[in-house]
Amino acid sequence: MEDFLRKINLVQDISIQLPISKIDFIQKFRTNVDESDLSFVPFEVFESSKNEYKGNILNNSFEFKKRRKFFNNNYSFAKVTGTFKEDHNLLIVNAEINGFKKRMLLFLGIMILFYLISIFSSIFLPGENPPFIFFPFLFFSLSFFFPFFYSICL
Secondary structure: OHHHHHHOOOEEEEEEEEOOOHHHHHHHHHHHEEEOOOOOOOOHHHOOOOOOEEEEEOOOEEEEEEOOOOOOOOOOOOEEEEEEEEEOOEEEEEEEEEOOOOOHHHHHHHHHHHHHHHHHHHHHOOOOOOOOOHHHHHHHHHHHHHHHHHHHHO
16 A cells, blocks of 8 residues: 555655754754644634644654645645754755545545445346436546545545
């Protein structure tokens, strides 16, 4: 699964070398990212903060994601986790950007099950002639509902 997600660019790794000390990096991270455990906060859109990101930083690792904002339809679901270490006068940051939520699999499974039941029941249920007019409607609705379920589960 991880290889497939990397192939379709939902998971990416990056490595950056910065000419900054570890202490300065931690200080700048804390000033630009609100401290949070990244769990679901129901009224997060109503929180007032000048920072666009929320997350946490430890001694050698960090994680953050974009904060939800009111009336923002371009919300990114990506979560960045990474480690950093100081080597001579450079800070080496290794990060993984993950844009996939595992709960998407639940909605995708339910949707596939619904459409398979619909197709098999229309073909194999007893009747004089199977309702083949049902198939175009089924595929038409599938083309609308798949993006809808995809956006919900992210």
